[in-house]
Amino acid sequence: MAEILTLTLNPAVDVATSVDRIVDTRKLRCSTARRDPGGGGINVARVVHRLGADCEALYMAGGVPGLTLSAMIEAEGLHATRIGIAGETRENFSVRETSSGREFRFVLPGPLLAETEWQACLRHIGGLAVAPRYLVLSGSVPPGVPDDIYARVATIVRQHDTRVVLDTSGAPLAAALAAGVFLVKPSLSELCTLAGHELDDDAQRLDAARKIVRDGGAAIVALTLGDQGALVVTADRALRVPGFAVPVSSSIGAGDSFLAAMVWSLNRGMKFDETLRYAVAAASASLLTEGTRLCDREQIERIHRELELAGADIVSVA
Ligand SMILES: Nc1ncnc2c1ncn2[C@@H]1O[C@H](COP(=O)(O)OP(=O)(O)OP(=O)(O)O)[C@@H](O)[C@H]1O
Ligand SMILES: [Mg+2]
Numbered sequence: 637m638a639e640i641l642t643l644t645l646n647p648a649v650d651v652a653t654s655v656d657r658i659v660d661t662r663k664l665r666c667s668t669a670r671r672d673p674g675g676g677g678i679n680v681a682r683v684v685h686r687l688g689a690d691c692e693a694l695y696m697a698g699g700v701p702g703l704t705l706s707a708m709i710e711a712e713g714l715h716a717t718r719i720g721i722a723g724e725t726r727e728n729f730s731v732r733e734t735s736s737g738r739e740f741r742f743v744l745p746g747p748l749l750a751e752t753e754w755q756a757c758l759r760h761i762g763g764l765a766v767a768p769r770y771l772v773l774s775g776s777v778p779p780g781v782p783d784d785i786y787a788r789v790a791t792i793v794r795q796h797d798t799r800v801v802l803d804t805s806g807a808p809l810a811a812a813l814a815a816g817v818f819l820v821k822p823s824l825s826e827l828c829t830l831a832g833h834e835l836d837d838d839a840q841r842l843d844a845a846r847k848i849v850r851d852g853g854a855a856i857v858a859l860t861l862g863d864q865g866a867l868v869v870t871a872d873r874a875l876r877v878p879g880f881a882v883p884v885s886s887s888i889g890a891g892d893s894f895l896a897a898m899v900w901s902l903n904r905g906m907k908f909d910e911t912l913r914y915a916v917a918a919a920s921a922s923l924l925t926e927g928t929r930l931c932d933r934e935q936i937e938r939i940h941r942e943l944e945l946a947g948a949d950i951v952s953v954a
Contacts, residue, residue, distance in 0.1 A: 637766035638692035640684055646746040646778040647675030647695045649705050652927025654732040672928040673708040676775030679889045683896030685714050686932050699724030719757050723747025746778035754781045767796035770899050774803040783807035787815035813853035820854040821895045845869040860891055874953045877912045880920040889930050893922035909950050913943050
């Protein structure tokens with residue numbers, strides 16, 4: 637068993653293209669499309685693999701797009717296990733409007749899963765001969781799957797030393813936090829939904845993150861704030877991590893890259909500040925590439941060195 641296992645219940649074939657201007661009614665002649673394997677856990681596994689760690693992606697897929705997805709995962713050299721489903725894996729579509737630089741992301745719900753299918757996934761995790769050190773539960777929950785699926789997974793692996801890492805939204809996020817995880821990475825909108833109100837400044841965001849830690853929801857809350865970087869809270873620390881500006885080609889997968897580098901560096905036993913520098917470096921590196929191409933190790937190391945040199949630093953907040 638790999639040291640880092642990721643789970644993707646609702647993966648996608650990500651199709652990315654560009655067009656000069658988006659207008660209604662008229663045919664929009666797009667550039668040649670780029671296709672990448674996508675979905676939270678798969679993206680995390682791709683970046684962890686590029687960083688050179690022992691990683692496996694577990695995912696559910698079906699239909700012709702599911703075969704395409706498996707072929708793309710294999711082509712990346714990723715160690716992966718697929719649980720077959722009767723439905724068709726979704727395709728997500730993103731278009732970059734070159735005249736404005738804006739990116740439009742069309743995200744489909746994904747296929748309806750039968751109870752036997754998601755139960756097979758739980759059985760697979762329950763039956764792992766060797767437990768991973770980190771289990772990353774990332775991405776949306778497809779139709780037909782109960783909202784407490786990630787909570788159930790977290791409960792199944794509790795008997796082992798596995799550290800559960802969570803990146804999802806809405807009811808599945810709330811349910812998994814009620815079960816308790818090691819690390820959660822909400823975006824600002826995900827944390828606002830969880831808190832039930834807007835979080836307008838760092839003080840309010842800090843309160844909401846601290847509440848998760850206090851209630852036993854997660855030992856580490858890494859709140860990502862887009863170009864503003866991140867706010868990371870544990871039982872005894874609260875750190876403000878500045879973002880690193882790069883020319884943005886596509887913001888798809890920035891959060892996944894952040895999480896991948898954080899898990900990779902935690903698994904390597906790096907100091908906490910260092911894990912956060914790597915997380916920001918990977919997130920910024922992923923912005924440089926189009927669609928869901930994500931980043932490679934050389935780009936991550938280059939930005940990481942720049943972050944160290946710039947001394948743009950991580951500060952403790954009260
Ligand atoms: N425009 C930007 N400029 C600089 N850094 C950015 C920008 N957007 C995102 N980032 C970096 O990426 C990290 C994650 O971004 P964000 O908070 O948007 O995640 P997310 O909403 O989970 O993204 P995803 O779409 O992958 O789910 C941020 O903490 C930051 O380091
Ligand atoms: Mg996200």
